[in-house]
Amino acid sequence: xxxxxxxxxxxxxxxxxxxxxxxxxxxxxxxxxxxxxxxxxxxxxxxxxxxxxxxxxxxxxxxxxxxxxxxxxxxxxxxxxxxxxxxxxxxxxxxxxxxxxxxxxxxxxxxxxxxxxxxxxxxxxxxxxxxxxxxxxxxxxxxxxxxxxxxxxxxxxxxxxxxxxxxxxxxxxxxxxxxxxxxxxxxxxxxxxxxxxxxxxxxxxxxxxxxxxxx
Amino acid sequence: xxxxxxxxxxxxxxxxxxxxxxxxxxxxxxxxxxxxxxxxxxxxxxxxxxxxxxxxxxxxxxxxxxxxxxxxxxxxxxxxxxxxxxxxxxxxxxxxxxxxxxxxxxxxxxxxxxxxxxxxxxxxxxxxxxxxxxxxxxxxxxxxxxxxxxxxxxxxxxxxxxxxxxxxxxxxxxxxxxxxxxxxxxxxxxxxxxxxxxxxxxxxxxxxxxxxxxxxxxxxxxxxxxxxxxxxxxxxxxxxxxxxxxxxxxxxxxxxxxxxxxxxxxxxxxxxxxxxxxxxxxxxxxxxxxxxxxxxxxxxxxxxxxxxxxxxxxxxxxxxxxxxxxxxxxxxxxxxxxxxxxxxxxxxxxxxxxxxxxxxxxxxxxxxxxxxxxxxxxxxxxxxxxxxxxxxxxxxxxxxxxxxxxxxxxxxxxxxxxxxxx
Numbered sequence: 001x002x003x004x005x006x007x008x009x010x011x012x013x014x015x016x017x018x019x020x021x022x023x024x025x026x027x028x029x030x031x032x033x034x035x036x037x038x039x040x041x042x043x044x045x046x047x048x049x050x051x052x053x054x055x056x057x058x059x060x061x062x063x064x065x066x067x068x069x070x071x072x073x074x075x076x077x078x079x080x081x082x083x084x085x086x087x088x089x090x091x092x093x094x095x096x097x098x099x100x101x102x103x104x105x106x107x108x109x110x111x112x113x114x115x116x117x118x119x120x121x122x123x124x125x126x127x128x129x130x131x132x133x134x135x136x137x138x139x140x141x142x143x144x145x146x147x148x149x150x151x152x153x154x155x156x157x158x159x160x161x162x163x164x165x166x167x168x169x170x171x172x173x174x175x176x177x178x179x180x181x182x183x184x185x186x187x188x189x190x191x192x193x194x195x196x197x198x199x200x201x202x203x204x205x206x207x208x209x210x211x212x213x214x215x
Numbered sequence: 216x217x218x219x220x221x222x223x224x225x226x227x228x229x230x231x232x233x234x235x236x237x238x239x240x241x242x243x244x245x246x247x248x249x250x251x252x253x254x255x256x257x258x259x260x261x262x263x264x265x266x267x268x269x270x271x272x273x274x275x276x277x278x279x280x281x282x283x284x285x286x287x288x289x290x291x292x293x294x295x296x297x298x299x300x301x302x303x304x305x306x307x308x309x310x311x312x313x314x315x316x317x318x319x320x321x322x323x324x325x326x327x328x329x330x331x332x333x334x335x336x337x338x339x340x341x342x343x344x345x346x347x348x349x350x351x352x353x354x355x356x357x358x359x360x361x362x363x364x365x366x367x368x369x370x371x372x373x374x375x376x377x378x379x380x381x382x383x384x385x386x387x388x389x390x391x392x393x394x395x396x397x398x399x400x401x402x403x404x405x406x407x408x409x410x411x412x413x414x415x416x417x418x419x420x421x422x423x424x425x426x427x428x429x430x431x432x433x434x435x436x437x438x439x440x441x442x443x444x445x446x447x448x449x450x451x452x453x454x455x456x457x458x459x460x461x462x463x464x465x466x467x468x469x470x471x472x473x474x475x476x477x478x479x480x481x482x483x484x485x486x487x488x489x490x491x492x493x494x495x496x497x498x499x500x501x502x503x504x505x506x507x508x509x510x511x512x513x514x515x516x517x518x519x520x521x522x523x524x525x526x527x528x529x530x531x532x533x534x535x536x537x538x539x540x541x542x543x544x545x546x547x548x549x550x551x552x553x554x555x556x557x558x559x560x561x562x563x564x565x566x567x568x569x570x571x572x573x574x575x576x577x578x579x580x581x582x583x584x585x586x587x588x589x590x591x592x593x594x595x596x597x598x599x600x601x602x603x604x605x606x607x608x609x610x611x612x613x614x615x616x617x618x619x620x621x622x623x624x625x626x627x628x629x630x631x632x633x634x635x636x637x
Contacts, residue, residue, distance in 0.1 A: 054515060061515040085502055085511045089524040108498050111491055137528065 001124060002028040004046040006037040006063055007082070008056050016050065016110065023117045034062035041070040041077075048124035052107075053083040053090065064090060076101050080123045083107065088213070091134045095209055100202045103129035103165075119165075128165035128205045135163045138212040150192045158185040163208050167201055222399055226349060229402040232288055233345030236409055239281070240339040247274050248331040258315070268314040274327050278417060281334075285410040293410075296323040296419035296427070322423060330416035338412055345405035348398030355391020359384040431610075439611040446508075453504050461497040465490045513552050517542045521552050522573055529571070530563060537575040541636035543582065547612055551575075551582055551632060554605045554616075558586045558628050561601045566590025566626055577636055584630045592624035602628070 003025045007013040010032075017030050028044040031037050034055045041049065049070070055063040067079045080103035081094060094102050103123040109131065110116050119129035139160060142148050151159065161171045168186070172179040186204070190197050193211055198204045247270070254270045257263035275297060285291040298321045304310050318324050355373055363384035365371075370379040373387040374394075419427070468490040475483040505511065513521035519537030526533035542548065555573060562568050568590030575584050596602045596618050605628075606616045614632035 054511070059514070064515075083511075085506070087512055087524045088527040089512065089520060108495055111495065141527075141530070 001047045001121075002026050002044065003120075004028050004037070004040045004044050004049040005030040005051075006032070006034075006040070006049070006055060006066075007052045008032045008054075012107070012110075019110070019113055019116070020050075020120070023113075025120070033057060034066050037063065037066045038069070041066070041073075048078040048080060048120060050080045050082060050120065053081060061090070064093075068093065071097065071099070075099050076126065078124045078126065079103070080105065080120055080129065082110075086131045086133050088134060088137055091130065092213055095128075095206070095213070098206055098210075100128060100206060101126045104134060105129060105131045106133060118170075122165055122167075127167075127202050128209070130164050130209065132160070132164055135160050135212075138163070138209075142212055147193050151189060155185050155189050155192075158182060159189050159208065162186060162189075162205060163212060165205050226399040226402040229406045230346045230349040230398065232284075233342045233347075233402065233406055233409075234350075236281075236284065236406070237339050237342035237346060239277075240334045240342055243277050244331045244335040244338070247277055248328070248335065251328055251331070255319075264312050264315050265308070268311060268318060271318050271324055271327075274324075274331065278327050278330065281410075281413055282417070285413060289407045289410045291407070291410045291414055293414045293417050294419060294424070296326075296417075296423060297321060298323070298427075323419065326417060326419075330413065333412060333416050338409055341405055341409045341412065345398075345402045345409070348394055348402055348405075352391030352395040352398070355387040355389075355394075359388035363387075435607075435610040435613075438607045442608065442611075450504065450508065453500070457500040457504070458497045461493045461500070465493040465497070468493070509549060510552065513548060518548050518551055519575060522555050522575065525552075525556055525559065526571075526573065529559060531569045531571060533559075533570070534572045535575070536573070539575065539577055539636065543577075543634045543636055547582065547632055547634045550608055550612055550614070551584060551630070554609055554614075554630055555584060555586060557601050557605050557608075561594070562586070562588040562590060562626065565594065566592070566624070568624075568626075577634075580633055580635060582630075582632045582634050585627060586629075587625055587627045590624050590626055591622075592620045592626050593622045594618055594620035594626045594628075605630070 001024075003020055005013065005016055005020070005027060007016060007030075013030055013032065017027050020027060028046050029036075029040040031040050032055070034057070037049075037051065037055065040046075049067065051063045051067045053061050053064045055066070064081060067081060071077050071079060075097065076099040078101035079094075081090070082105055083090075084107055086104060086106055091104050094104055101123055103119055105116075105119060109119070123129050139148075139156070148156075157175065158171060161174060166174070168179050168182045172182045175182070187197060189195075189208075190204075193208075195207050195211060198207065250270045251274060254263045254266045258267065279295065282293045282295065285293055298317070300314065300317060304313060351374075358371075358373055358378050359381075361384075363371075363378050363381060366379055368379075370377045372378070374390050376383060376387045376390055378384055378387050468486045472483045472486045472490070475486065510521055510525075512524040516524075517539065519535075519539050522537060523535045526535050543551075555575075559571065559573075562571055566588050568588035571586065571588040573584070573586050575582070577583070594600075594602065596606060596616070602616070602618060609616055609630060609632060612632050612634070614630060616628065616630045618626070618628050620626040
């Protein structure tokens with residue numbers, strides 16, 4: 001799998017390259033600035049891009065803008081955005097096109113190599129990987145909601161993991177329950193929130209995220 | 216013809232205003248001047264010590280009303296130069312004596328008194344003239360129309376025309392018409408002249424303005440330095456007790472891991488997990504600290520999006536309307552951000568609101584921000600409230616804040632900071 005990597009701090013970039021190579025990814029380009037990233041997007045045709053929000057030369061949200069532009073040019077292009085801080089504002093912008101293939105994680109998540117690589121693969125396959133912090137912020141804002149109030153604590157837990165982009169199998173193993181039980185919980189959640197049921201994992205996640213972010 | 220009508224209408228309006236002002240000049244200024252002089256003289260007897268602040272306060276109100284009329288009627292701005300009282304003024308009789316001394320030491324007070332004298336003389340004459348030029352001609356008309364008959368035996372002087380017959384009555388009407396025409400031309404200007412005279416008497420001298428400016432700068436500089444110092448202390452404490460301590464613990468754990476890795480791999484693994492947890496916690500703490508120093512979104516996107524991101528983290532519904540054509544100075548941006556943040560925190564804590572609206576825009580070389588919530592109101596800029604902290608912060612940038620918060624709500628906090636966009 002070909003990866004384009006944009007990160008301005010040498011230590012982190014180097015570490016990520018090593019980590020990804022250890023998990024058999026092919027690094028198509030590892031760059032350190034916005035303009036270089038734009039060029040890498042155009043030339044390397046990556047399967048997935050891992051992009052730091054803040055990049056030189058402007059040290060603003062150059063990486064994010066570059067990733068959004070690349071996705072506008074090529075809808076659904078898988079991009080995993082990394083940052084020192086997560087903001088709902090950015091998450092919303094990344095999810096706005098509803099195409100999937102989006103990840104938004106804190107840099108700290110790299111500590112758990114297995115989970116991080118899992119997130120990269122999920123995004124590359126057109127799935128979603130939202131940082132637990134984004135989800136918990138969204139959930140805490142919606143905690144006063146009526147339909148949300150009808151969810152059992154168990155269902156809330158499933159919803160939180162689902163919104164992060166985990167598959168039923170992953171949720172089942174994390175919560176130590178069967179996949180069937182997860183499926184039952186998810187259909188309950190969709191029923192209570194009034195969302196149309198869907199078999200497609202990605203559509204399902206995007207629907208939940210859209211619901212959480214509404215209003 | 217239309218222009219003529221407009222002109223006449225404007226002149227009539229000026230005449231009406233002239234009447235108002237001349238009454239204020241004659242009755243208000245004379246009364247207040249007499250009271251002031253008496254009150255100051257009675258200081259010798261002791262009574263004046265108590266009455267003077269009240270009387271001078273009335274004089275200030277009288278002058279401020281004229282300032283207001285000047286700006287609304289003739290667009291003439293007269294600055295308000297009174298020195299504020301210190302905050303720790305004593306109460307009771309001693310406080311009153313202190314107030315008397317402070318007011319008498321304020322050059323603006325003496326300028327007020329001098330203005331009262333000029334206002335009751337020159338000011339009165341000018342204002343009356345503005346009115347009389349348009350009102351007096353009426354009498355000329357009435358005389359011509361027949362009132363002259365009353366004066367056939369005993370001539371009546373209309374201006375310089377002795378009226379005792381139809382012919383002289385008509386002459387009076389002609390004079391009236393001439394006066395009226397003059398009035399149409401000059402009434403507005405006379406009213407304006409009245410306010411110009413008031414400005415000349417009331418406005419502070421350049422030197423006084425500079426003194427006031429220096430006082431203000433000294434005050435805000437002290438506050439800025441204090442705030443910066445206490446911020447640094449807070450950051451130092453947070454780092455010392457937080458990230459720094461965690462890194463120490465982490466290093467220690469890793470050292471133990473090194474020693475244990477062969478003897479007791481299971482224990483070593485447990486310690487490694489702890490070290491990783493510590494590093495994650497240290498990162499979280501650093502992240503919160505950074506947000507408190509300079510929020511990342513502010514650095515990356517500027518004020519509008521930083522406030523939007525902030526609003527998304529609030530426990531209630533919010534609407535952010537930010538129209539900014541560019542970025543401003545980093546320092547101003549940061550001050551504005553924290554002012555909004557503090558206002559929103561205040562609203563969340565005290566107002567009981569479930570909706571808040573933030574409006575941010577830049578016009579006339581100033582950043583204008585308003586934060587409105589639908590809470591219970593009753594917010595005040597007082598000692599120790601978050602709002603006075605904001606006022607201090609903004610003061611460093613010559614920014615100002617106003618709070619409108621009637622009991623029962625809604626609360627609206629408006630802020631304005633002079634700055635340019637780049």
